[in-house]
Amino acid sequence: MAMTITEKILAAHAGRDAVVPGEIVRVPVDLALANDITAPLAIREFKRGGAKKVFDPDKVVLVPDHFAPNKDIMSAEQCKQMRDFARAMGIAHYYEIGRMGVEHALLPEEGLVRPGMVIIGADSHTCTYGAMGAFSTGMGSTDLAAAWITGWTWLKVPESMKFTVTGRMPRWVGGKDIILHILGKIGVDGARYRAMEFTGDAIRGLGLDGRLSMCNMAVEGGAKNGIIEADALVEDYLRGRTETAYVMHRSDDDANYVESLEIDVSGLEPQVARPHSPDNVAGVSDVGEVKIDQAFIGSCTNGRLTDLREAAAVLKGREVDPAVRLIVIPATQAVYAQAMREGLLEVFVEAGGAVSTPTCGPCLGGHMGVLAEGETAVATSNRNFIGRMGHTGSKVYLANPAVTAASAVLGRIASPAELNGRGGQ
Amino acid sequence: MTLKGKAWKFGDDVDTDLIIPARYLNTTDTEELARHCLEPVRPEWAGEVAPGDIIVAGRNFGCGSSREHAPIAIKGCGVAAVIAVSFARIFYRNAFNIGLPVVEAPEAAAAIAEGDTVEIVLEEGVVRRGEGGETFRFAPIPVFMMDLVREGGLIPWLQKEVKTER
Numbered sequence: 196m197a198m199t200i201t202e203k204i205l206a207a208h209a210g211r212d213a214v215v216p217g218e219i220v221r222v223p224v225d226l227a228l229a230n231d232i233t234a235p236l237a238i239r240e241f242k243r244g245g246a247k248k249v250f251d252p253d254k255v256v257l258v259p260d261h262f263a264p265n266k267d268i269m270s271a272e273q274c275k276q277m278r279d280f281a282r283a284m285g286i287a288h289y290y291e292i293g294r295m296g297v298e299h300a301l302l303p304e305e306g307l308v309r310p311g312m313v314i315i316g317a318d319s320h321t322c323t324y325g326a327m328g329a330f331s332t333g334m335g336s337t338d339l340a341a342a343w344i345t346g347w348t349w350l351k352v353p354e355s356m357k358f359t360v361t362g363r364m365p366r367w368v369g370g371k372d373i374i375l376h377i378l379g380k381i382g383v384d385g386a387r388y389r390a391m392e393f394t395g396d397a398i399r400g401l402g403l404d405g406r407l408s409m410c411n412m413a414v415e416g417g418a419k420n421g422i423i424e425a426d427a428l429v430e431d432y433l434r435g436r437t438e439t440a441y442v443m444h445r446s447d448d449d450a451n452y453v454e455s456l457e458i459d460v461s462g463l464e465p466q467v468a469r470p471h472s473p474d475n476v477a478g479v480s481d482v483g484e485v486k487i488d489q490a491f492i493g494s495c496t497n498g499r500l501t502d503l504r505e506a507a508a509v510l511k512g513r514e515v516d517p518a519v520r521l522i523v524i525p526a527t528q529a530v531y532a533q534a535m536r537e538g539l540l541e542v543f544v545e546a547g548g549a550v551s552t553p554t555c556g557p558c559l560g561g562h563m564g565v566l567a568e569g570e571t572a573v574a575t576s577n578r579n580f581i582g583r584m585g586h587t588g589s590k591v592y593l594a595n596p597a598v599t600a601a602s603a604v605l606g607r608i609a610s611p612a613e614l615n616g617r618g619g620q
Numbered sequence: 621m622t623l624k625g626k627a628w629k630f631g632d633d634v635d636t637d638l639i640i641p642a643r644y645l646n647t648t649d650t651e652e653l654a655r656h657c658l659e660p661v662r663p664e665w666a667g668e669v670a671p672g673d674i675i676v677a678g679r680n681f682g683c684g685s686s687r688e689h690a691p692i693a694i695k696g697c698g699v700a701a702v703i704a705v706s707f708a709r710i711f712y713r714n715a716f717n718i719g720l721p722v723v724e725a726p727e728a729a730a731a732i733a734e735g736d737t738v739e740i741v742l743e744e745g746v747v748r749r750g751e752g753g754e755t756f757r758f759a760p761i762p763v764f765m766m767d768l769v770r771e772g773g774l775i776p777w778l779q780k781e782v783k784t785e786r
Contacts, residue, residue: 232645236688239648244775262646269646319686319710335688335714337774344778383633384680388709417683417708472633559642559685580637580684587660 197447199355200422201390204330204444208313216354216453224254225312227342230298230555231259231270233317234277236336241343249284250346256288256307257281258298261555266562296527296553299323299411299495303403304529306436310425310443315339315348320495320577322413326406327432328425328443333414353390353419354453355446360395362461367611369505370405371497371575371595373397374412375466377458379476387417389453392446397460398423403432404501411496412577415473465610467573468593471581479598479610489520489572490603491584492596493551494558497575498526500533502596507539509600509611510546512619516606521548522564528553548603560584566591573602621742621769623700623721625672629734630661632678636711639682639690653689654696671698674740676732678704681722682711691715701740703747705729716765719773723747728756742766 196213198206206214208222229237234257241249249255257277262270281289290301299320302308310328314321319333334348342348360373378385391413398406406423413421425443433441464478492498492506503525515521523543525531531553534540543550557564558576566572566585572592574584579591592608601611637660644656657666675694681704682690691714694702702715705726715722721742728747731754732738739748745760761769771777 232642233686233688235648236692240775244778261642267646273646273648317686317688319684321686333686333710335686335691335710335717337688337717338713341717341774341778383683384706384708387680387706414710417680419709559637561642578635578637578684580635582641582660583637 197449197451199390199392199446199450200328200424200444201330201355201392201420202352204311204313205350205352214352216352218352219349220352221347221349222313223346224315224342224348226254226256226307226314227339228256228298228302228314228316228318228321229336229339230261230318231263231274231277232261233336233339234280235273237317237339237343238276238280240337240340244340244344246344249286249343252285253287255284255286255343256302257286258290258295258301259292260295260297260553261559262561263554264292264552294528296530297495297498297555300499300526300530303327303407304527306433309433309437309439309441310429311441315342319414320411322418322420323407323411323495325410325413325420325422326403327429328423330420330422332420353388355390355392356386357452357455358391358393358458359455360393360397360458360460362397362459364397364400364460365463367465367597368460368463369595370401370408372463372466373458373460374409375468375476375593376463378412378416378474379466380456381416383415383472383474384417386413389418391416391418391421393421393423399426402501403428404499407499408496412473415577465595465598467598467608468579470579470590470592473578473593479594479608482608485571485592485608487519487573487602487607488570489522489564489566490599491522491557491564491572491574491576492599493524493526494555494576495526496577497596498524498530500530502575503530503534503539506596506600507542509597509614510604511542513546513604515547515603518606519603521546521603522551522557523548524551524554524556524563526553557584573599573608575599622739623674623742624737624739625674625700626670627674627676627732627734627736627738628669630675630677633680633683634661634677635684636682636687636690637684640687640693645687645689650692650696653693657693657697666697669697669699672700673698674738675699675702676729676738677702678729679706681707683708686710688714688718691718691720695720703729703732703740716768717774719769719771721761721769723758725756725758728758731756742769
């Protein structure tokens with residue numbers, strides 16, 4: 196029977212020849228992730244369930260990234276609970292401050308994500324790993340606790356939507372722009388309960404960082420998972436990162452899709468999601484005059500090396516507008532170190548930006564850049580709901596790293612193309 | 621299981637940041653989370669809602685983050701159930717996992733007004749508006765999920781299953 200990548204992974208895990216959308220399958224979990232916000236609840240439920248040990252300590256990952264480094268005493272207590280649990284359970288994949296990163300940037304780097312896996316995480320952006328050909332989806336803390344106890348979870352096989360992305364990508368346009376453009380077309384519930392499968396020559400031509408940004412925001416369309424067929428790029432990335440064998444699935448040519456959309460990116464300009472929804476999308480030139488107070492470059496969506504390079508290319512030799520606070524947060528310690536070696540951090544600091552150790556921090560209005568009433572930010576993160584980054588009277592525009600950097604320089608939402616011939620190196 | 625309570629109306633795309641803003645996620649205490657439930661939308665609401673009341677909302681209720689603190693805050697306020705046109709999938713799953721029944725009933729969600737008395741018969745898939753008022757149908761809650769509601773969530777259910785297997 197013809198199947199999609201998503202269906203093939205779930206069938207293989209369920210020990211079946213085939214599965215069809217809508218049926219419920221019970222599958223073994225290859226990796227179960229939680230962070231400092233969701234782990235404390237999961238640990239509580241785990242203990243309430245009377246469990247003494249996790250099903251497999253090597254398949255549990257714990258990352259203190261949301262309110263870490265500890266933003267207040269209560270957050271410190273939550274991080275400590277998680278750290279103590281990791282030690283008590285012998286969980287090796289716990290990442291301490293100074294060695295950690297924003298979870299969805301960190302796990303691929305650590306070689307923990309491989310094609311064909313089933314990954315669940317108590318974080319909605321767990322769908323990021325579909326960029327490496329894995330089935331991965333966000334759940335709540337109780338589901339995580341149940342998986343930690345039993346090693347299994349239940350899933351409804353999702354219908355798949357196919358997005359064929361073609362054309363030559365214009366300068367300053369990347370994975371973030373493609374996914375924002377798609378969200379603008381389908382809406383925040385346009386892929387509810389479904390798998391979003393991305394394919395086409397523009398996807399194959401996209402680097403892994405851009406693919407990760409795309410699958411990361413599948414949840415913003417309501418999707419269960421985002422997925423991209425793993426290719427030589429993913430194999431190259433995994434070389435030296437893992438010794439574990441993996442299976443690369445591809446969708447059959449006659450697989451069933453509930454909907455198929457074709458997108459030509461040749462004429463696409465950088466995209467911006469306006470307040471207060473990730474589907475309120477327009478081309479950057481149609482946003483109009485929007486003054487900003489803060490620009491944030493980072494997060495599990497756009498805090499990777501490619502993102503920092505794009506931002507630095509715009510900021511090199513330029514200065515951040517005096518009325519703007521630029522905050523740059525490399526997503527992981529490895530990204531931070533490499534950005535340092537390449538001189539990117541120097542570019543940010545000399546431009547007048549603030550550079551922080553990895554954290555989710557400002558993306559969810561946690562710390563390191565919370566907005567006051569009436570303030571406006573442009574951010575490379577993934578959500579611009581009311582009050583997402585701070586006061587309910589603040590506003591967030593979502594954009595790619597180059598647009599965010601250009602906006603920081605000009606003090607208003609702007610395309611990097613506007614800076615041509617206006618300083619810089 | 622029959623639930624009866626006063627309706628509180630909310631709109632479309634009520635996201636988890638609106639249900640419980642991230643700044644309150646430095647605790648797992650149910651009462652503290654309940655105190656701030658839906659605060660950005662209706663700041664006084666957590667103090668007004670009474671045990672047994674029912675939330676009636678539009679499309680895509682609970683979209684956004686996977687924070688289970690969202691259904692916990694709602695249940696912590698004493699809310700007996702949520703009726704909506706549709707739910708975001710992680711929220712839907714989380715709600716049953718903690719024993720909060722949620723019902724996808726688009727016609728009922730559209731017809732019910734704030735303050736109406738609403739009755740839900742979960743196993744039968746029936747929503748009634750007011751005393752002897754209109755009746756709306758929804759796909760009855762599957763047996764497994766009703767078990768979760770009766771046991772108070774996935775973990776108590778799992779414990780019982782383990783005991784039965786032994």
